[in-house]
Amino acid sequence: MSAEVLPYTVKPHPVSGLYSGKMGIWLFLASEVMLFGALFSTYIFLRVGDPAWPSHEETHLSIPIGTINTLILITSSITMVMAWASCKMNNIAKAKMWLTVTAGLALAFLVLKFSLEYYPKIQHGNVPSKSTFYAIYFTMTGLHALHIIGGVAVIAYFIGPGAKLWKTDPEYYTNRIECTGLYWHFVDLVWIFLFPVFYLL
Amino acid sequence: MAESAAEVQKHIRTYLVVFVALGGLTALTVAVSFIHFGTAGNIAVALIIASVKASLVAAVFMHLISEKQFIYGVLSLSAFFFLLLMFVPVLVHDDSTRTKWHPPAPIVETHTVDHVS
Numbered sequence: 643m644s645a646e647v648l649p650y651t652v653k654p655h656p657v658s659g660l661y662s663g664k665m666g667i668w669l670f671l672a673s674e675v676m677l678f679g680a681l682f683s684t685y686i687f688l689r690v691g692d693p694a695w696p697s698h699e700e701t702h703l704s705i706p707i708g709t710i711n712t713l714i715l716i717t718s719s720i721t722m723v724m725a726w727a728s729c730k731m732n733n734i735a736k737a738k739m740w741l742t743v744t745a746g747l748a749l750a751f752l753v754l755k756f757s758l759e760y761y762p763k764i765q766h767g768n769v770p771s772k773s774t775f776y777a778i779y780f781t782m783t784g785l786h787a788l789h790i791i792g793g794v795a796v797i798a799y800f801i802g803p804g805a806k807l808w809k810t811d812p813e814y815y816t817n818r819i820e821c822t823g824l825y826w827h828f829v830d831l832v833w834i835f836l837f838p839v840f841y842l843l
Numbered sequence: 844m845a846e847s848a849a850e851v852q853k854h855i856r857t858y859l860v861v862f863v864a865l866g867g868l869t870a871l872t873v874a875v876s877f878i879h880f881g882t883a884g885n886i887a888v889a890l891i892i893a894s895v896k897a898s899l900v901a902a903v904f905m906h907l908i909s910e911k912q913f914i915y916g917v918l919s920l921s922a923f924f925f926l927l928l929m930f931v932p933v934l935v936h937d938d939s940t941r942t943k944w945h946p947p948a949p950i951v952e953t954h955t956v957d958h959v960s
Contacts, residue, residue: 659911668914672921679925687932705873712869720862723904727858730851827904834896837869838889842876 652813667821671828678832681782685839688774696775701840702768703779707758708841711751712833718747719830722797722823729816734808737819738801744826745797748790755787779840786836789829796822861903868896 649655650662658665689695725740763769763776770777800815800822807815846854872892880888902908907918 654911658913660913665913668917672917675918675921675925676928679928683928683931686929687935690932705876709869709873713866716862716865716869719865719900719904720858723858724855727851727855730846731848824905827900830904831897831900834900835893838872838876838893842872842889843886 652811652817661817663817663821664824667824671824674828678782678785681778681785682835682839685778685782688778692774696773701775701779702763702766703841704758705841707754708837711754712837714747714751714754715830715833718744718751719827721747722826726816726819726823729808729812729819732812734805734812738805741797741801741819745794745801748794748797752787752790752794755783782836783840786829786832789832793822793826793829796825857903861899864899865896868892868899872896 648662652661654661655665660668721740721744725737725744728734728737728740760780768776770780800819804818805815807818872889875888875892876885879885907914
């Protein structure tokens with residue numbers, strides 16, 4: 643496969659001014675806004691229509707765990723951007739280190755979410771079928787968790803086999819890290835809204 | 844991306860400032876959630892803080908502060924339809940035409956006694 647197969651991986655396209663990857667990821671993120679938008683809309687619809695919406699005391703969602711997870715994701719956003727900045731500064735070793743930290747933080751988020759939140763909830767019979775609240779809670783945070791898992795897979799790829807690209811085309815690799823970062827920041831951004839909606843309000 | 848290593852170095856300071864701000868805003872949103880401004884007030888405060896945080900992430904980490912026209916075009920479309928989606932529940936929610944939901948009646952074991960006569 644020659645480079646001709648994928649044009650504008652590094653140079654910006656003359657019409658959009660963007661390299662193809664960036665255009666692609668932004669179109670994807672635009673569709674993601676609609677996906678999560680539909681769910682947030684559903685949440686509002688269910689909540690305003692339900693006179694028996696559970697209170698904080700009833701949902702048992704831990705504000706400390708939610709806060710720690712928020713801080714973990716925010717930290718992973720800065721480590722992600724540091725990975726891209728390291729690529730820009732021609733330091734692949736540092737970039738890989740930051741990517742590893744990002745993936746580690748993402749895994750920490752998942753471990754907290756599954757072991758301290760989902761698992762005890764399910765054990766207490768608080769499953770999606772129990773109430774409208776748990777249905778939308780598991781749907782939205784579950785979809786978000788799937789996005790985290792997807793992000794970890796992509797980041798792991800760029801630490802491992804995907805990093806070979808750095809040797810042949812460092813600029814292309816840097817751009818791919820930037821696109822990964824855009825996705826990752828979006829996942830963080832979704833959580834920024836999920837946290838107050840489920841834990842604080 | 845045409846940024847040089849020196850420019851990127853300069854950006855890093857901004858990233859760190861934003862990171863600290865995001866941490867601070869997270870603490871703030873948790874703190875104010877314990878103060879009661881009324882339901883609407885608490886929702887407004889939480890959503891305003893979340894929007895500020897989201898804007899910081901989008902503008903700085905996602906470089907939206909200095910992006911190409913094309914992306915702004917795509918995102919304004921998304922933003923428009925997103926807002927439309929947020930208004931759907933408000934538009935649909937109408938108490939005057941709403942029928943109250945009644946929980947299903949518990950199943951009562953009935954014994955047919957018709958033929959015992």
